[in-house]
Amino acid sequence: MPRKLWEHPDPTSTAMWKFMQNANAKYGLKMEASHQPLHFESYRDLYAWSVGPNRTDFWNDVWTISNLIHSGSYNQVVDTSTPMEENPHWFHGTYLNFAENILFTASDTDSSRCTTLYKEDDKIALTEIREGNTDVAHLTWGELRRRVGLLSNALRAKGVQKGDRVALIASTSFDTFIVFMATVSLGALFSSSSTDMGAKGILERLVQIKPKYVFVDDWAVYNGKTIDLRPKISQLVAGMQDVPEFEGVVTQPRFRGCPAGIEGLGSTQTLATFLEAAQGNKGLVFERVAFRDPFLIVYSSGTTGVPKCIAHSTGGVLVNVCKESILHKEVTPESVVLQYTTTGWIMYLVSIQILLFGCRSILYDGSPFRPTPQAFLSILSSQRVTDFGTSPRFLHELQKRNIQPRSLFDLSHLKSVGTTGMVLPEAQFTWFYDDAFPASVHLRNISGGTDIAGRFGMENPLEPLYAGGCQGPCLGTKVEVYNALVPSGHAGEAVPDGVAGELVATASFPNQPVCFWGDDAAGKKYKAAYYARFPNVWTHGDFIQMHPVTGQIFFLGRADGVLNPSGVRFGSADIYSVIEAHFPEVADCIVVGQRRPQDADESVMLFLKMARGCEFREGLVERIKSKIAEERSKRHVPRFVFQTWEIPTTVNLKKVELPVKQIVSGKKIKPSGTLLNPQSLKFYEQFANVEEVVTRLNKEKKVRRRCTL
Template identity: 40%
Template sequence: MDTYFSQSKLLWTPIQPQTAAVEILRRQINRKHGLNLKDYHDLHKYSVEDFTFWLDLWEYLGIICSVRPQKDRILEPGKLLGEIPNWFPGTRLNYAENLLVRKDDGVALTEATESGVIAEVSYKELNARVGQMAAALRANGLKVGNRVAAIVTNGTNAVVIALAVASIGGIFSSTAPDMGTLGILDRYRQIQPKFVFADTEVLYAGKKVDLLPKIAEVVQHLSVHGLERAVLLPSRLTGQEMTIPDMSKSLTLSMFLKTGDPIRPLEFEQLPFGQPLYILYSSGTSGKPKCIVHSAGGVLINTKKGIRLGYNMTSDDTYFQYTTTGWMMWTFMLTGLSTGARLILYDGSPFYPDLRTYLKFISDQGVTSWATSPRFLTEVQGRGISPLEIGPFESLRSILVTGAIFTPPMFEWTQRAFGKHIHLLSTSGGTDICSGFVVGVPSLPVYSGEIQAKELGMKVEVFDHLGNNIEHLVQPGELVCTRPHVSLPIAFWGDHSGQKLKEAYFSTYPGVWRQGDFIIVNPVTKGLMILGRSDGVLNPSGVRFGSGEIYTVMEQFSGPVDDSLCIGQRRSQDRDERVLLFIKMRAGHEFTPSLANDIKAAIRKALSTRHVPSYIFEVSDIPYTVNGKKIEIAVKQIVSGSNLHPSGTVANPQSLQLYYKYRELESIIGSPKAKL
């Protein structure tokens, strides 16, 4: 325990925990069922032992429906896989109706760009625009179950399209415009959309990007895969509409909207709880991505649970999640509308014109809940920026950090940098469930480096390789979920037998969901620490540890070191695995023998001699996904001898080429850039 939680320090304690929404739910359940649940942990125990919890949650969240759930029919065996049940059979609801419950002049969306242009959309206007879009979609033949794909930035048009599709019962799927043509086609050829909506011209990092050639190629390929209409959105720079010559299937947004009945009211099709809503995608860094189908009811309840109970969000809040439309956090963010909150939609780079401008924007907008990544916070720290010298952040109540490992040193820096009153939440879940497994809780204290608790309704356990629960032994193991919950994916698109779905999640431990994360639980605080991906666990000489432990130590070197990548290498000729640490230096700093020795000494002191990498190499670039996550597994496979063809999910695919030479380790360890 000393090794893993030696840096755990109490950072924050709630002032009035009893006022948190999750505590109100706990007291409500006590009154309703005559229980005596004393705290969050008692509530969690109830939530994973009695399926009635999901009905309690339905009622507390105020889910709008035309046919209510029955107390004796909360779930039934699933048709595709026994591990994935059919929830709330017989109920009827609509996801979009639940998000568009507010219809007044209050601000629903604040759309902002890196160039400083800001526009606001009221709830009244949002409802009207969704109705107009839905009317056009209906006029052009969209039916329940049809797929609608989008290649769009994070803006109002994206929200309108997604909600209009959901109101009819279509299935929405989106990617960001910066994804390559191959990456887009790898996704959309599989799901065969009837409609594609696409941005035509965008601005990123101060540069104009003409998307028409890419969109033309995508439309041409999808035309033989069921595509009927390609709707071109106006330029994000000028607002002018653009066209693709000699492309009969394409038309501008204004032309498309004119095809709808202008007086047709917005209607919400009443559909089963398990009606497909979104198709999200696995990372696909080394092959075609899996098309993960999520249900309307499952996404609605679990994301609203996270936002209402985890973020404590109400109609008084302003929620800013920096994301692209290609990340599951975009769909998660949309559910903030169901609470009546104001959403900030930011289109552009946070580094343009500079970080200070971006941070000032957050303060000036009165953001109350800001969601970001560890990588972004590390960059702010590395550049020596003091946020409170830029703005007062007087409205900011919570900072939500996800997407990668959030190390104890970064916890402490962030708490100091933004103020001791801030509730700093770290969460971990995934695209696979469009939700979280381990989350922040507003009524519990925060300890550095720890995720506060297991999410309600998620029976998270820690398994060893034999399937034994080792949580009580204070040992790291596989994060598993041993009981079904409402936002399990209902299918992989095209996997009619369910076999691929079963192999992906339920094959390691039969009948038990394996998430693929390496995790450990603090028996004192009950907090959790993600140590890395379990398929990327480092295992030199039989000693298992996660890359996150190395990254925690590397925070000490954030001044000269821009980023690092720690992986294991085991080639066919190797008797054992060795640990390799790759580091990318900041501009103006040099990788020296002294720095390499300091890094090794710091790792040895903080962890142990067995954690020290066999070699440390300097590299000019580190591969990331388009969502900003470091790509460890692909690099591990490359240096161990595999040949990979990176998909469009890799933001900088050329960087992978840098690592092939390390297969021939013996020929380069004499280089001055290799420190033994």
């Protein structure tokens, strides 16, 4: 039984409990609000109803509490008889605008009318902070609306209209936020990438979505280094010359009041010049689009091949964020949210959409370790942050450096810390509460992602939090675990709780992506990505396990990276958690399975990147194997353990196992531009002939021994 770490002091005070009681009264249900340990009727009953035969009642009630600004009406929430892979229409007949809902609040008496309730002109909407907790600036709702109005009118004057695409390569900043809002206010589609992505990777995206304009920061700052982005701008302009829709680049000044010169850059103008097209008009006019119409394009990890361009619907994202934020996260207009992210990660959307509720969002640009992690953590205190979003990697670094935030800063306002992007080990859960953060803070480990612009697993306030995984499934998403041994194309079979398998969703949900941009009319790529594994069932690609008592969801790794030696299947997280907990001399590691055409079985390969000043020794290998056998099983022990000097990651610092697995299994791959360090893959090619590597290393070892005699 996992250790209980947290529970809400008064579940009956939460919006989720009130929502549940309203449903009880409205539909004659008998859901109860008990929060006794091991007594889960409250949330489990609510969840079962939200994904059951009457799930349209649940979504109808979510629509009601969302109070989104819209026009039109719907006759049915969704046609539940439509196959999931056909992507049924939700709330058909309603029209909304994403930016209008972010910048204004619906009237209580007429949802088609805008008000400034919770978003008054003089209230702060955004705070911009640069690396090292420097250059702190605030932007009020009134000024934000005026600046969005000015840019939207400039875009309109330049011919941008509904359905066009506007792309951005920039940091998280006021200017970036304003480009997002101005673009979607017109009914156009927005798409962003981070400045640390290479020109090749960016162009792989841009040539597919064919944007009319591309906004780019003129400089980037990270880890104390200032990078001139104008050479990259030249590459982008050259790479877009054959795209007829492309009209040019607009440069944003990274340093306030100091725009970089753009002499010699073709098809490029500064933001100040571009804004002149608005002729000073700051008025806001919103293009309301159908619920299903897309407003945002994001990208698959694309660690091999060209990334898929995932288009998300206006209404689907809005209604889902209302469900998650109001019911699961207890967001209020007084919330102050700091989500550490780049513009190239789906979590950037969190820092945008949270303003829907009148919150203040903090936009941080730079490394959280420059000059020290303490400088970054001080923001939680100085800005009175209520909800902090980060990654397991950041928490792991704090733990390694023995940094205890609660001993250093006033965290009395902090209500939650959210983590995502990779598996959060159980040891970090206990460290979080035993050593690092106040006991009252809700640690919210979530998992979902780019594909759904939402979550499959997340927190809830009605149940206790136990160490490990995600607290439970998200309301309205019918999460199941299917037998991973069933061949692709065959009907799936659910496994009992406690048995690991593949994460699937077996009923449609409103935030399914609309399409892959550029796909054929039949949605061939879209269906191949999500529905080829099991017919008419969304397969997400994660290997998970449901706890039979607590209902936690343990994310064990990617299904395509699942390790399977001698038929024993387990996730890479089983190995990573042991290394992180017991071997501080290892800075990072990656584990993959090798199975070449000539291999009768899969071999597990573990690659270790040593911490600075630490050496890779034979004794370390034996200690690691022994500890894995002790904490997992002998079948988990890697056959091979090697030293590496670089771990391949995406630009969001997520380690990528699949390309390494393919390379060591003898396959030739074409790395995607979304890899931060594609050159690192070259090192792993030698291990396709691992026997030769082992022979060579053994010879080198013998030579070293003779030299020491």
